[in-house]
Amino acid sequence: MSAVVPKPGWKAWLTAEVADSALQARAQRAWFGWLRFLRNPLALAGLCVILALGLVALFAPWIATHDPLAQDLAQRLLPPSSAHWFGTDQVGRDIFSRVVYGSRITLAIVFLVGILVAPIGLMVGTVAGYAGGRVDAVLMRTTDIFLAFPGLVLALAFVAALGPGLVNAVIAISLTHWPGFARLARAETLVVRSSDYIAASRIQGASALRIVLRHVVPMCIPSVMVRTSLSMAGVILTAAGLGFLGLGAQPPSPEWGAMLASGRRFLLDYWWLATFPGLAILVVSLAFNLLGDGLRDVLDPRSS
Amino acid sequence: MSTPKLDVRTLSVSFGPAHHATRVVHDVSFSIAPGEAYGLVGESGCGKSTILRAISGLNSAWTGAIALDGKALAPRRTLEQHRRVQMVFQDPFGSLHPRHTIDAILAEPLAIHGLDDRNGRVQRALEQVGLGGAFRFRFPHQLSGGQRQRVAIARAMILEPRLLLLDEPTSALDVSIQAEVLNLLEDLRRDRGLTYLLVSHDLAVVAHMCERVGVMRQGRLLEECTADDLRAGRVREAYTKRFLAASEGYDRAMARQWDTLDEERIA
Amino acid sequence: MIAPALLSVEDLHVRFDTPHGEVAAVRGVSFDVGRERVGLVGESGSGKSMTGRAILRLTPPMARVSAARLSLEGEDLRAASPARMRAIRGRRISMVQQDPKFSLNPVMRVGDQVAESFLVHHRASKRVARERTLDMLAQVRIRDPKRVYDLYPHEVSGGMGQRIMIAMMLIPEPALLIADEPTSALDVTVRTQVLAILDDLVSSRGLGLLFISHDLNLVSTFCDRVLVMYAGRIVEQCAASELRQARHPYTRGLLDSLPKLDAPRPRLPVLVRDPAWRDA
Numbered sequence: 001m002s003a004v005v006p007k008p009g010w011k012a013w014l015t016a017e018v019a020d021s022a023l024q025a026r027a028q029r030a031w032f033g034w035l036r037f038l039r040n041p042l043a044l045a046g047l048c049v050i051l052a053l054g055l056v057a058l059f060a061p062w063i064a065t066h067d068p069l070a071q072d073l074a075q076r077l078l079p080p081s082s083a084h085w086f087g088t089d090q091v092g093r094d095i096f097s098r099v100v101y102g103s104r105i106t107l108a109i110v111f112l113v114g115i116l117v118a119p120i121g122l123m124v125g126t127v128a129g130y131a132g133g134r135v136d137a138v139l140m141r142t143t144d145i146f147l148a149f150p151g152l153v154l155a156l157a158f159v160a161a162l163g164p165g166l167v168n169a170v171i172a173i174s175l176t177h178w179p180g181f182a183r184l185a186r187a188e189t190l191v192v193r194s195s196d197y198i199a200a201s202r203i204q205g206a207s208a209l210r211i212v213l214r215h216v217v218p219m220c221i222p223s224v225m226v227r228t229s230l231s232m233a234g235v236i237l238t239a240a241g242l243g244f245l246g247l248g249a250q251p252p253s254p255e256w257g258a259m260l261a262s263g264r265r266f267l268l269d270y271w272w273l274a275t276f277p278g279l280a281i282l283v284v285s286l287a288f289n290l291l292g293d294g295l296r297d298v299l300d301p302r303s304s
Numbered sequence: 305m306s307t308p309k310l311d312v313r314t315l316s317v318s319f320g321p322a323h324h325a326t327r328v329v330h331d332v333s334f335s336i337a338p339g340e341a342y343g344l345v346g347e348s349g350c351g352k353s354t355i356l357r358a359i360s361g362l363n364s365a366w367t368g369a370i371a372l373d374g375k376a377l378a379p380r381r382t383l384e385q386h387r388r389v390q391m392v393f394q395d396p397f398g399s400l401h402p403r404h405t406i407d408a409i410l411a412e413p414l415a416i417h418g419l420d421d422r423n424g425r426v427q428r429a430l431e432q433v434g435l436g437g438a439f440r441f442r443f444p445h446q447l448s449g450g451q452r453q454r455v456a457i458a459r460a461m462i463l464e465p466r467l468l469l470l471d472e473p474t475s476a477l478d479v480s481i482q483a484e485v486l487n488l489l490e491d492l493r494r495d496r497g498l499t500y501l502l503v504s505h506d507l508a509v510v511a512h513m514c515e516r517v518g519v520m521r522q523g524r525l526l527e528e529c530t531a532d533d534l535r536a537g538r539v540r541e542a543y544t545k546r547f548l549a550a551s552e553g554y555d556r557a558m559a560r561q562w563d564t565l566d567e568e569r570i571a
Numbered sequence: 572m573i574a575p576a577l578l579s580v581e582d583l584h585v586r587f588d589t590p591h592g593e594v595a596a597v598r599g600v601s602f603d604v605g606r607e608r609v610g611l612v613g614e615s616g617s618g619k620s621m622t623g624r625a626i627l628r629l630t631p632p633m634a635r636v637s638a639a640r641l642s643l644e645g646e647d648l649r650a651a652s653p654a655r656m657r658a659i660r661g662r663r664i665s666m667v668q669q670d671p672k673f674s675l676n677p678v679m680r681v682g683d684q685v686a687e688s689f690l691v692h693h694r695a696s697k698r699v700a701r702e703r704t705l706d707m708l709a710q711v712r713i714r715d716p717k718r719v720y721d722l723y724p725h726e727v728s729g730g731m732g733q734r735i736m737i738a739m740m741l742i743p744e745p746a747l748l749i750a751d752e753p754t755s756a757l758d759v760t761v762r763t764q765v766l767a768i769l770d771d772l773v774s775s776r777g778l779g780l781l782f783i784s785h786d787l788n789l790v791s792t793f794c795d796r797v798l799v800m801y802a803g804r805i806v807e808q809c810a811a812s813e814l815r816q817a818r819h820p821y822t823r824g825l826l827d828s829l830p831k832l833d834a835p836r837p838r839l840p841v842l843v844r845d846p847a848w849r850d851a
Contacts, residue, residue, distance in 0.1 A: 347758035347759065347760065347761075348729075348758055449615075478614040478615055478785070479614060479785065479787070479825055479828060479829060480614060480824070480825060480828055480841070480842040480844075482828070483828035483829075483830075483839035483840065483841050483842065484841050486830065486839055487838055487839055487841065490837075490838070505758065505759065507759075507832060508829070508830040508831060508832050509830050511830070511832050511835070512830035512835065512836075512839070531835075534832070535832050535833060535835065546760055547759060547760060548832075550759045550760050550762065550763045551759055551832065552788075552792075552832070553788045553789055553791065553792030553793070554763065554766050554770075554789060554792040554793040555763075555792065556767075556770065558763070559763050559764070559766065559767035559770065560767070
């Protein structure tokens with residue numbers, strides 16, 4: 001019956017009293033979660049900004065007015081105008097186009113770091129929390145070692161060892177961020193571990209692997225998701241910091257942090273070189289923070 | 305008697321590191337005949353729930369002997385042994401995974417044991433406990449306490465166990481719902497010839513459901529008697545007498561008699 | 572009841588606005604409490620706890636409370652300002668809750684908490700407060716008050732914690748005590764002892780007691796009068812000794828569905844809810 005649903009029936013399918021299939025049940029839950037999310041205007045604004053970032057990155061060639069790498073020394077250090085919306089930098093490149101193309105780099109960093117740290121931190125944390133004993137001790141001491149170093153310093157050390165460049169920056173940032181996720185997942189796991197539903201699974205004869213993957217991990221995912229979003233702000237800033245120090249994406253790549261660095265010298269007389277990439281970093285970081293807060297309000301399993 | 309369904313001999317459970325362990329259960333022994341319902345009654349900290357956890361295989365740090373149908377159970381259980389002993393927990397809000405649908409919760413034991421006809425079995429399990437198919441794809445938070453407890457019973461029954469361990473199954477339920485769930489448990493036992501080990505602090509519930517009762521106090525099995533003996537007050541121990549009297553409700557005269565308060569254990 | 576009522580409640584309503592519309596937890600409840608023990612019994616969702624909180628004006632912020640009359644010893648509680656309510660709570664009406672684990676501050680010594688309860692309502696030195704506290708602890712039959720004074724809540728057992736709560740709530744000498752499931756978290760034998768203490772204190776001080784519980788049996792043996800709540804309304808009011816002869820089908824159904832030690836039955840009768848009861 002649920003196979004042939006006409007388009008106008010979608011709303012009815014999502015709000016039906018009785019779900020006919022697992023898919024429908026999950027879709028309904030996601031739908032109500034979405035409605036709850038919509039009630040938070042700031043979180044919605046954050047989401048919109050991030051979606052806009054994605055669109056800008058996707059359609060960069062059409063949005064940018066100039067070639068971001070094209071230098072024109074005759075047009076250097078021009079203030080914002082109708083020809084160059086954000087002005088030009090010290091070698092005549094259009095700053096607006098560079099900010100637009102820079103969104104691709106930012107998005108790439110955010111995405112790559114996200115898909116590295118969240119799963120790794122989640123698995124390490126849940127295994128440590130569920131197994132306990134020596135496994136827990138070994139994994140947590142490893143985590144502690146990484147946590148002992150300040151983020152930027154550790155990233156610097158790795159990049160110094162691996163060499164500058166975008167990919168190495170991503171690896172370095174990931175290495176500094178995963179321990180936080182592991183700690184978080186472990187804390188959640190310790191709470192979940194003593195639940196009756198885990199006991200029920202054990203009595204049924206479920207293996208530890210099954211319990212961790214099907215029972216523990218789903219309970220940890222909401223807080224990991226929230227933390228991922230909140231961390232992204234920090235990731236962008238770390239990437240900007242690395243770029244600022246010349247250790248991230250290399251010139252002439254339009255990475256926002258690098259643009260900040262090169263624009264710093266001209267800040268007093270030619271404010272537009274550093275301000276626009278700086279604003280972009282600010283807005284995107286803020287958006288991730290707001291999104292994270294909104295997600296937390298919706299996803300907190302304790303409140304359901 | 306013929307081979308008892310469950311035979312527990314000198315069961316002892318301790319917690320904590322070896323040099324500093326606390327004994328929670330001291331040399332408890334009892335037997336349950338096939339098809340019988342046996343009640344373990346006592347107050348908090350008496351060890352009754354710990355015994356259940358040891359029998360179910362959740363706690364493997366016990367000494368003594370536990371035998372099911374005459375065959376000894378080791379602390380680590382085989383899959384087959386897990387199938388024959390199942391448990392219903394006290395808190396209906398905590399015993400179902402909040403992110404799994406009822407269907408997933410019921411299908412999981414089938415997947416673990418490789419049983420076929422998943423659809424049919426889940427359907428029948430729900431019907432057996434008086435819940436219709438409408439509940440299959442709901443999440444636990446959409447069900448009431450009584451409905452969740454029925455799902456918990458369905459989950460315990462779906463593997464067709466022979467011994468059911470019940471840890472205060474109705475303590476967290478309203479009085480009117482309690483009656484329904486107790487009736488359901490009684491029907492299931494009668495229809496399927498199950499054996500029950502019921503743990504509770506409520507004497508009335510235990511006397512209603514069980515034929516024989518064991519009274520526990522501070523880790524020891526104080527005395528055993530039949531439900532009829534309990535009702536008639538034919539009990540030996542002073543503690544049991546007090547427990548019985550306190551269960552009837554509040555009695556001003558009786559409360560005066562107990563002017564020496566037991567110095568309660570401080571953690 | 573010839574003496575004037577301590578607490579007088581008439582047509583009390585407590586309403587909430589939810590995404591699904593307005594929900595009324597308490598729908599037109601009326602009763603009086605004099606210097607007697609009144610038991611308020613109901614299942615979860617009946618509105619009994621919310622009634623207790625509404626009397627103290629401690630309902631959640633989004634709740635709307637309204638009543639034709641809500642007065643304590645003649646004083647209108649509806650009109651009381653927040654400052655006046657703060658003065659009333661503890662000093663004139665107190666509330667003992669279910670689990671001392673959650674109602675005692677875990678990082679304060681229990682003696683200090685009881686003393687604080689005294690100091691909030693009386694101008695006195697800390698020394699006087701301490702003496703009064705020790706005296707009160709002795710009244711709740713704690714054998715070594717000086718030692719217990721310095722304990723933290725996690726170091727005391729459930730029964731002792733509840734006795735400390737009672738001490739804390741009675742030290743300002745209120746006229747009315749509301750007890751919300753005061754013994755539900757306690758073992759059965761400990762329960763008797765705690766109730767005996769409550770019994771003595773209520774009698775000797777001439778307090779009014781509103782005993783809120785889900786345990787019909789307990790309330791009928793401890794209290795003088797019983798009020799049965801269902802779906803936000805009181806469906807039955809009778810003397811505790813006459814509860815077995817209750818007339819409302821809900822009360823009868825509840826009484827019948829309880830397993831009884833002295834009357835074994837193969838099957839427990841199941842309560843069938845009649846929608847008409849909602850408009851009793």
